[in-house]
Amino acid sequence: MTEPLLQVKDLKVHFPVTEGVLFSRQVGSVKAVDGVSFDIQRGETLSLVGESGCGKSTTALAILRMLPVTEGQILFDGEDITQRFGNQLGATRPRIQMVYQDPFGSLNPRMKVQDIIGEPLKVHRPNQTKPDYTKRIKELMDIVGLLPNMADRYPHEFSGGQRQRIGIARALALQPDLLICDEAVSALDVSIQAQVINLLMQLQKDFGLTYLFISHDLSVVRHVSDRIAVMYLGQFVEVKARDTLFSNAQHPYTKTLLDAVPIANPDIEAQRPQPLIVGEVPSVRNPPHGCRFHPRCQHVIDQCATTAPLPYQSDGGAVSCHLLANRATTESAAP
Amino acid sequence: MTNPLLSISDLGVSFRSDEGRVHAVNNVSFSIDGGKTLAIVGESGSGKSVTALSILQLLGDAGRIDAGTIMFEGVDLAQHTPSAMRHIRGNQISMIFQEPMTSLNPVIKVGRQVAEPLVLHQGLSWQQALSQAETLLHQVAIPDPKARLEDYPHQLSGGMRQRVMIAMALACSPKLIIADEPTTALDVTVQAQILALLKDLTRQTGAALILITHDLGVVARYADHVVVMYGGRMMESTTAAQLYRTPKHPYTKGLMSAIPSLDSDTNLELATIDGQPPNLANPPQGCPFAPRCTLAEATCNAAPPDPREVGSNHLMACIYDD
Numbered sequence: 001m002t003e004p005l006l007q008v009k010d011l012k013v014h015f016p017v018t019e020g021v022l023f024s025r026q027v028g029s030v031k032a033v034d035g036v037s038f039d040i041q042r043g044e045t046l047s048l049v050g051e052s053g054c055g056k057s058t059t060a061l062a063i064l065r066m067l068p069v070t071e072g073q074i075l076f077d078g079e080d081i082t083q084r085f086g087n088q089l090g091a092t093r094p095r096i097q098m099v100y101q102d103p104f105g106s107l108n109p110r111m112k113v114q115d116i117i118g119e120p121l122k123v124h125r126p127n128q129t130k131p132d133y134t135k136r137i138k139e140l141m142d143i144v145g146l147l148p149n150m151a152d153r154y155p156h157e158f159s160g161g162q163r164q165r166i167g168i169a170r171a172l173a174l175q176p177d178l179l180i181c182d183e184a185v186s187a188l189d190v191s192i193q194a195q196v197i198n199l200l201m202q203l204q205k206d207f208g209l210t211y212l213f214i215s216h217d218l219s220v221v222r223h224v225s226d227r228i229a230v231m232y233l234g235q236f237v238e239v240k241a242r243d244t245l246f247s248n249a250q251h252p253y254t255k256t257l258l259d260a261v262p263i264a265n266p267d268i269e270a271q272r273p274q275p276l277i278v279g280e281v282p283s284v285r286n287p288p289h290g291c292r293f294h295p296r297c298q299h300v301i302d303q304c305a306t307t308a309p310l311p312y313q314s315d316g317g318a319v320s321c322h323l324l325a326n327r328a329t330t331e332s333a334a335p
Numbered sequence: 336m337t338n339p340l341l342s343i344s345d346l347g348v349s350f351r352s353d354e355g356r357v358h359a360v361n362n363v364s365f366s367i368d369g370g371k372t373l374a375i376v377g378e379s380g381s382g383k384s385v386t387a388l389s390i391l392q393l394l395g396d397a398g399r400i401d402a403g404t405i406m407f408e409g410v411d412l413a414q415h416t417p418s419a420m421r422h423i424r425g426n427q428i429s430m431i432f433q434e435p436m437t438s439l440n441p442v443i444k445v446g447r448q449v450a451e452p453l454v455l456h457q458g459l460s461w462q463q464a465l466s467q468a469e470t471l472l473h474q475v476a477i478p479d480p481k482a483r484l485e486d487y488p489h490q491l492s493g494g495m496r497q498r499v500m501i502a503m504a505l506a507c508s509p510k511l512i513i514a515d516e517p518t519t520a521l522d523v524t525v526q527a528q529i530l531a532l533l534k535d536l537t538r539q540t541g542a543a544l545i546l547i548t549h550d551l552g553v554v555a556r557y558a559d560h561v562v563v564m565y566g567g568r569m570m571e572s573t574t575a576a577q578l579y580r581t582p583k584h585p586y587t588k589g590l591m592s593a594i595p596s597l598d599s600d601t602n603l604e605l606a607t608i609d610g611q612p613p614n615l616a617n618p619p620q621g622c623p624f625a626p627r628c629t630l631a632e633a634t635c636n637a638a639p640p641d642p643r644e645v646g647s648n649h650l651m652a653c654i655y656d657d
Contacts, residue, residue: 051522051523051524051525052522159611159612160379161611162611189378189379189549189612190378190549190551190590190593190594191378191589191590191593191607191608191612192378192611193593194593194594194595194605194606194607194608195607195609197595197605198604198605198607201604216522216523218523218597219552219594219595219596219597220595222595222597222601223595223599223601223605242601246597256524257523257524258597259527260523260524260526260527261523261552261597262527262550262552262553262555262556262557263552263555263556263596263597263598264551264552264554264555264579264591264594264596265555265579265596265598266555266556266575266576266579267576267579267580268555268598269555269556274531277524277527277528280492280494280495280524280525281492281522281524281525
């Protein structure tokens with residue numbers, strides 16, 4: 001088996017909480033990501049799903065090396081990039097690129113489209129000749145479905161979907177291996193969202209891209225992913241192959257999440273039980289002890305409040321739940 | 336047959352802008368009975384929010400109702416003076432906005448904000464109104480409501496804030512509640528809680544609910560009747576069940592197949608609708624969807640088709656039958 005493109009081992013990203021202005025001291029920490037491990041194979045799409053504040057975006061920014069890592073290791077193509085920042089990343093930087101959520105905030109309003117798409121080329125390939133540079137920009141615009149006469153326009157002249165195409169062209173400029181899409185289609189209308197999803201899928205086929213896809217929209221995630229990791233308060237609760245997760249979700253939180261998504265078909269909806277959901281996501285600043293989901297879980301047992309569950313292997317993936325782990329142990333112990 | 340609670344016919348709304356008058360809503364008609372949920376679905380710029388805001392005349396200085404009537408319990412709200420409207424808003428018709436963070440006043444305690452409509456419209460004293468507010472917070476399932484009365488909005492989570500908004504909207508037992516994307520800013524599990532709560536409360540009180548959303552899944556789960564809007568016009572209007580079983584308008588059909596759903600085949604490409612939504616400052620002369628429609632012909636570009644009956648309780652604005 002080949003080495004995964006990206007390996008993340010026990011990643012922790014904690015933000016300090018300080019008090020006082022002049023002699024500020026640390027009084028605690030927000031454990032935005034707290035012990036997350038996963039691999040992504042070349043050409044694979046791994047999705048991170050979860051509700052706001054669960055640490056999806058923090059994980060992405062840590063991999064991009066835009067946030068300091070508190071503990072753990074990030075290996076990209078076999079190379080440890082955990083302690084590298086900015087210039088030290090050297091040749092690795094162009095290989096990991098990101099498409100952002102907000103198609104309005106992520107493009108400089110005072111730059112023309114060709115300059116936005118060309119900026120990474122100017123930074124990372126300063127020796128490129130002018131004709132090569134213009135040719136590459138034309139090529140990129142063509143790839144994402146923008147017309148050549150749009151090169152001289154400014155971002156405000158484009159609709160949301162077209163802006164997201166500009167953002168994708170910029171991310172592709174340096175021929176990355178890993179593309180991180182942080183809620184890349186969430187801000188778009190349904191009919192435009194489908195266009196952008198199809199574009200991303202096509203690009204993956206054409207260029208053998210590897211995706212880390214972050215979204216809260218489970219139906220989009222189901223469409224694009226090979227594997228899915230469900231996050232809750234900074235930790236993974238379940239990681240599974242796409243079809244296994246949707247047909248046989250095991251963790252109570254995953255089930256809750258799936259039940260909560262309305263299906264666009266009244267006939268199916270009429271037969272589904274109304275979701276029974278207790279409470280809200282607690283603050284990451286003060287997460288519950290033990291299993292972080294236990295205050296909202298309907299199947300809670302004593303153990304859940306005291307010790308954090310370890311992931312155990314199941315169905316070709318991993319689930320972190322005491323109840324399921326206990327059940328599995330009893331079943332395997334039985335003759 | 337009795338008259339419906341709210342009945343809008345041929346509504347037209349326009350806004351003054353640098354590019355001339357923008358006709359945001361044209362020729363929209365629908366009605367709703369007490370206890371029912373009507374969803375207005377559409378993409379950004381389709382005119383769904385403007386339609387809702389015009390019911391309460393919340394159109395600002397630039398906006399104006401140009402045509403049509405908004406009959407609410409036998410009176411035309413479109414003809415109401417601003418001061419007459421003040422007696423309606425928050426009293427007989429209330430509104431829940433999308434952003435629970437910006438629609439609550441950050442420097443006034445929650446209890447006072449929930450109690451305010453009761454003091455204004457029902458003449459209660461602040462003391463009576465505050466104890467009523469406690470009951471309301473209890474009704475929307477906020478834990479420890481007495482203590483929450485003393486909280487400021489920033490001390491509550493997004494879901495709790497939206498519950499406060501709902502409590503405020505319910506305060507004067509309105510006959511109609513308009514919810515403009517009430518859960519778009521919230522997480523899915525909280526969204527499910529809030530919508531189920533709204534639905535329960537309207538069922539209990541017999542109030543009608545107009546739900547504005549872009550999420551067709553939400554519509555399938557909660558709506559009785561659906562109005563699909565595009566480019567400021569009504570494309571299709573029918574019961575939720577019929578809309579999903581037999582969508583007739585090419586835009587509705589396109590929309591249905593463009594959503595990735597939890598039971599679709601993932602090996603297929605998503606169906607897309609090519610092109611971009613129209614710019615309303617410079618709208619197409621004919622059907623707003625014609626430039627993106629695969630069936631469009633010359634007549635479509637000449638004049639927008641009027642909504643016509645294509646089945647029982649089923650209106651559609653397209654020259655084709657299906």
